[in-house]
Amino acid sequence: MTTAEFSLAGIVLLPLLASAVAVLLGSRVRAVLGILTALLICGLCTAVLIQTAAGGITELALGGYEAPLGIRLRADGLSALFLCLSAVVGTVVSAHAAILPASAGHPGFWPLWLGCWSGLNAVFVSGDLFNTYVGLELVGLTAVALVALGGRDSWMPALRYLFVAVLGSLLFLVGVGLILAAAGTLDMEQAAQQLAETPEAHAAAVFALCLMSVGLVLKLALMPMHRWLIPAHAGAPGAVSPLLSALVIKAALFVILRLWLWVMPLDATTEAETGLAEGLSTALTALAWTLGGFGALAVILGSVMALRQDRLKPLVAYSTVAQVGYWFLFLPLLLDPEAGALEGQPGTTLAEDAVLSGALSGSVALALGHGVAKAGLFLAAGLLKELWGTDEIESLRGAGRRHPLLILSMGLCAVGLIGLPISLGFTGKWHLATSAVAAEHWWIIAVLVLGTLLSAGYLLRGIAPLLLQDAKDPQDQEHDAAQDADASAESPRRQRLAEVPAFVLGLLTVLTGFLAVGIDALMGVGAPW
Amino acid sequence: MSGLLPEDVSLAVPDIALGLALLTAAGCALIPRSRLALAAGFLSLGALTALVWLRLDSVDVGLAEAGLGGGILGALLVWLAIRSPHSPAPDSAETISTTQPTSGTRRTSRPILNPRTLLGCAAGAVLGGGLCLVWFQVLHALPAWSEPLEEQMETTGVTHEITGVLLAFRAYDTLLESAVLMLAGVAVMALGRDGGLHQLSLPQPEVPSALRWLVRLCAPVLLLAGLWLLFAGSSDSGGAFQSGAVLCSLLILLRTAHALPSRERTEPWIRPLLIGGVVVFILAGLVGPLLADPLLSEAWLSWQPQWATAAVLSVEILLTIGIAVGLFLMYLTLENPEGVQ
Amino acid sequence: MTDLIPSAVLPWIPLVMVVLSLAAAVAIFPMGERRVRLRSWVNLSAAVAKVLLVVLLVPAVVAEGTRPEFSVPFLPLGEGESIDLVLRVDPLALFFAGLSALLWLLTTIYAIGYLERGSDRSRFFGFFSLCVTATVGISFSGNLITFLVFYEILTLVTYPLVAHWGDEKSLRAARMYMRYALSGGVAVLIGVIWLTMYAGPVDFAEEGGAEGVAALAAESPGVAVTIFVLLVGGMGVKAALVPLHSWLPSAMVAPAPVSALLHAVAVVKAGVFGIVRVIDDVFGIEVAEELGVLGPLLAVACFTVLYGSYQAMRQTELKKRLAFSTVSQVSYVVVGVSMVSALATAGGVVHLVHQGIMKITLFFCAGLFAEVIRAHTIGELRGAGRRMPWTSAAFTVGALGMIGLPPTAGFVTKWQLGLGALDAGQGWVVLVLLGSSVLNAAYFLPVVWMLWFAEPEGESGEAPDAGASDEAPQPEGEPQREKEPGALVVPAVITAVATLAVGLGAALSFAPLQVAEAIAEAVFR
């Protein structure tokens, strides 16, 4: 067992251990433990990342039992990327929660969050369908509990979230059962192989994919099924919303990507001779188009709804709904046999599969960029709410004077969310758009344009009023500020310090823009083509 | 139809009787307007269902059914019946199931045949029916692990296959599942007043002495059943989850009968008990690689045959306790959702 | 001359120049409001260093033809290839960078004086430096992606500057600006994406455009035209080509140094600079000519020239008048580059610098008038010439330059453009230029008149000096001279002098006109 392999399980189990231990500790010590665990996770994640970046897929058969009997953990490029996301965002948000305990809502935050983190990592490294389900359950339950930490008002949203999470998991579980029945194994790799070899099992597999997609999409809050997300994410404590938006829904996204690209015999659909039956292929295409359509709907209507919000956190939550849409736009591309329309043309230097891989890495880059940026934005919004006692945009006018760093970080995060250079959001949009152009899917371009403009609109609407100068004269303001400082329990120093994590995320939003090439290379490790 | 009936009809008589009894019990569980009667009806339904499973040669399912359906649900229903013995209000179910009903959905009276209710029922039916249909359509391939399962049972330190799967081959899943339960307990403690134990310090409604007597009678039996389920786990069907559930019902009954210690005495030990299982599980999983030679050559969660049984056993005991405590904590919180915080 | 900069260092210089102002911004942001001296020091030293670097680069790049280049992989293109962020210094880049470096220095001085008692100064100067970073980035961009990146960054970092005062009006203007600029940016993005997909990654090619684009234009002209329209249309937003110009006048609410920077160096210029790059270095002027896109562009640009002047005439507010004048003047550049003639191209390119110098003078002065005598409308400028002679003189020079009178920079442009128009066989453009001259005179001369020749309102009293002559009518009282803050007036005077100097020394080597001619010759080689 190499370090990477050790890390693969350690990244799941050690946070879990920490979570359990944290239950026994006092609230201060919990924060320290949380930070230590975060650092540990970063270390373990680095080990996995190094291995993956070297081009190797990390695999670990737990207990020494090989699949199909045992459970295999598996980390390829996709896993490594999401692991890194969770490590980075998790660490920064943990730091925030440690600096400003009020933002965590309750000391119970720490065991729950560490458990959630462990669940996230479990999903990202899982090579087994049922294990994925268990991981999703772990994430879902802890996420619900974390939402509920926001106080009485967030219990109802939490309950709704619980229902959604359970329902989604159930649908997923049924799908897992179907695949188990069809392929006879729970291991993803083996199942994929099995499915590719047995065309008669395809019907079941496709149906399983349908069910699982719907279940996961429910957890992911794709447009018509998104309503639970708004109160849940908006009502959660300041340190929780970023985690939910940046990481928790990414778990479902990760699984969807795994299913569509790694488990399903989609290679067969593009090559007609060994492929799915005609009908199934149509069904799958229809499903992809449905999800892509939902995605487009989400991008546009979610943004429109975000434009109508008067409070910061719901605005950011709707922005999440809108951003979720981007991640589904590539699905129709995936199944379009004409996807490489431009590949064969003279004058272009497109490589084989460049369109699909471009679309995939575009979507992943969008998701990663969203993770970092949204975490920063939510963190800042939560902090503002914490400091000002409200997140109504109207009453936050002029907040920029007192918290310039915070507004700056919000601005940086907005850059990432709008998809302006330099940020991963830009990279993602670039990839997606280039793939769309190459495949001549112009509607994706239209959606991207509209989404970009609308997102700029709502983010500007949310952030710009904070830049307003108060009408009051400066002396009054200072007086007020002093009063505010007295009123809030935390010391001003601590408040200043609490702005740093958000700023770090803002910076990361911009700096990660330079990593596009690296991300693309990582995506190539263990890619389905 | 002919395939469903055995050749010799007389052999089917007990089954038919059982079925009829089941239907009667179901009727008893639905029709009466007294909560106590309903609870009794449900308890008998649970018992009969367990019998049905036994008749179908599914001992493990039967035991689980007895433990969960009979134990926990029974205990819950008894508790409900005691708290408000009158006939249920139309929306009482909702009051129980939701932690905080919104004022908008709450009305003083509602027609029974609410279109929403109908819609919900229809949806449920369609969903259930659809899933069944699907299940039957695709049910043919068998799990591919039967052979390797038998081959590798040696190394697990347990003899029953399901336990082997649970604690050796898929120990990771088990671990995560128990972590789910543990974290549910943690969540309840975080959300509830006084670390979720507030209910323990509240005054209890009086219970009829007959019931108290019944509880005293049942408690040892349930404890025994729980322990049996636990220890049978290594060689027969059974295991931590079932056992934990049964033990939790024991705790509930004890609480009903005012037999539990006060909050102050409970608080110090409840947290360690809750997490003990998971912690030990992970540590045990780490022991393998740490003791291996060379270091870390073994994978996570692998135990050497020489101490596998001991490890599995201790993990299971602790998990059982943790699960029982976790479930009990949840019960405590849900007991009176209005007063948790 | 290479001894000035060792060749090993040369490739790093573009990066250093970008990082220089970035570092200034990073250093300025956390500074306390009251650390005026330190902030000014950082600001000015960075600005001076930048000017020096440009000066060092000029001989190497223009005379010796070296092209320092720095690149870092940015976007993957599959198969291990990637589109790079490229910073390359060619004469056009240096031309624009030189303008921005010089005017940054002056504007910084001006801004330090202007915001002496303002609030949020660290924020202001931080974004100010970022703005220049983006501008330098734009000028050194070696390909469309790099250009796009800095172009968008520029949009972002100017937003806080436009919104600096933080009142509703500023925010509204800033929002409008953002809306326009982002839409334009998206159009450019799509154009770039499309182009990259069809023609591969496109580097700016000094001599006649990129090969891939030429191939594309030959193969599918429709696509090439669409891409051209997307690119130029997107950049036209920043360049304030007519139907896309509305943001510019409303962005006038920004502080005067910002307006100056916006109009003379950064935003508007970035737009036209981009158009120059697209026509000359991406498509290549011959290819563009064959595609038939230049004619319509020329028409739009000419219309913009006239329309901007017409609108300027309708404004009574000085800054608004200047803003519309910018709309008009900046299009000269587009007019120049969209005619197929080396003379015209040189005229257009040289106007990049000329307009910058002249317009920044005017804005400096407008800011001074607003600050010192609270004059915002033309009417309020009555008799300001006596009260603020330096400012008024500088303004007059700028205005005459705008009209295109010799020996100002504006004349050189008009001359060059007129020759170019005739050379390209587009004689009617001369008519447009003259019409614009007349209109410019029509809206600038009244201002000059107001400054010098109109009687200040409510002024009376006896002249203190010189006994009244029997012939002279009763003399008006000599109005009190106002104190013109040095930090504000010196940059204005410097740019005014530069306006004259650039025109007078147009034939000197390394004068803007000469460099522009070299650039144009390369385009037509």
Place this chain on the structure above:
Amino acid sequence: MTELLFALSFLLPAGAAAAIACAGLLSPSTAHRVRRRAGLFAPSAVLPAGLLALSGEAELELPWLMLGSTAAVDALGRPLLMIAVLLYGAALSSITWLKLRDAERGSGALSAWLLVCFCGNIGTYLAADLVSFYLAFAVMSFAAVGLVIHYRDAAARRASRIYLFLSVFSETLILAAVVLLGSALLAPSEAVDPEFDDGGAPDAQESLLLEHVPAAVMDSPHTGLILGLLLVGFGVKAGTVPLHVWLPLAHPAAPPAASAVLSGAMVKAGLVGWLRFLPLGEDGDAGARDAVEIAAWALVAAALTGAFLAVLVGVLQKDPKVVLAYSTISQMGFIAALVGVGLLVPELAALTAGAAVAYAVHHGLAKGALFLGVPVVKHYGHGRTGVLVLLGMAGAGAAVAGAPFTSGAFGKYVSKEAVEGVTVLGVGLEDILPWVATGSTLLLLRFGWVMWQAERAPRRRADGELLSWLAVCAAGIAVPWLIGAQWMPEEELPAEPPTWEASVLWDAAWPILAGLALGGAVWALAARGLLPDWASRADGTVIAPGDLIVAEESLAVRAASGTVRGVEAAHRGLEDRSRSAAEALLSAGRRVRSWATRAETRLSAWETSGLVLLMVLAATALMWWWG
């Protein structure tokens, strides 16, 4: 040495002007002192230019300046340079070499403007290339505004506004011509001229020289256009009808010193422009020739109209300086007619050009003396000095009228010789032109009459005003002869120099005598009250100074307002259209938003969300089912 002179010619005046302007920086008292000193120095600042004129023909190349500049003193520019020096020197000294008490208020500013004008003015004479000429012309035109507006009263404002308007107009036209010419000059040299082929890049400086311009006009495909632009553009400055309207407004409004240079030197810049740019004596293809002929006839017609009509209007004026202004218009008409003839008949071109210059020289000095004399008469026109003043004024007047033995007679003689043989409407031009002298005589009589009646404001001592006027008078006598004899090139003069034999004297005298007779008749009629009232009480109300300006102004205003209204309407319409489009777009957006909000509100209920999920599931299942 010549380089130094060239440089000093421009730099000294410019420096003095700058010193006066910059003095404003100092404290008021110091500023006053500095201005005073600079003003005292100002007249001497024109000296280098004078030296330059005296030192003969020279050339200076400044390749770094503008687009490569060349300055030269040539036969055409030299005489004009000389009179410019004289006039400006006199004007400057007349306003500054006074006792402080007598000085005009703000004479510092006046001196500065005069100096700047001087730079521009001699620039137009010295510039040898296109761009420098345009530069100098523009500097002069716009600096003159400072002269006209000097008094800042209503009349001055109106005059300067109209002057400014016309200047912008003329500058624009000239710019157009200059650009067209520049293009024509640069283009062929690149392609055709073999000289430049081996030398690499064509030498822009060389090709932009003014000496190539006339040929380029003929070769250009736009000969007609360029000619039109040049005639109108320079015609504004030269006071050609109907573009003369600024003259009668500007001259009375400006201080006398300024009027002197305006009338004496500046209007000559237009003449120089014509002489330098028009294809005098060039031969070209038939089309170009036709265009030239049309232009020439137009010029001659306008010139003659101006020469005579100005008299009619002028005699009805009351302000002496207005009368002088009309005299200038009339005289410039004379000169323009010469140019027109030169344009018309290539063979006569050299002669007419020489004649025009000679006439311009004489007219410049004489008219300058008259203008400068206006305040002199006022201040010194009594007592002992009165005789001197009377003599001087009479002499200058006689010169303007072209009386025998005056410089005017020389100018007229030269001109008459030059236009020999050209007929207008069947009448020989040489027969028409003398009548201009009659008109001039009439105008001068009127001037004398008006002056005679004007108030006197005696001053005691002779100072700069008187002395400089005397100097100009003296120069008016000496210089034209000197120039005619020494500086004019051979081919530009008539075959024989004038010999004062009887016929020549008669030729010179009869128009004046006719004028005197006419004047006497009018006086006699007026004395008997036989003249209609409007004529006898002529006070400038019958025909206001600037005659056509009223019509032109109202025409311009009407045209402008019409255009503005039209454009405004179009603009408004477009704005409305776009606003309604935007409105429609916005309302569509609003509808989408409200729809989305409603949908969202629905979805916020659990049941709806559940239903949606079920529908999605059902749809998925159906897809699979039918797929």
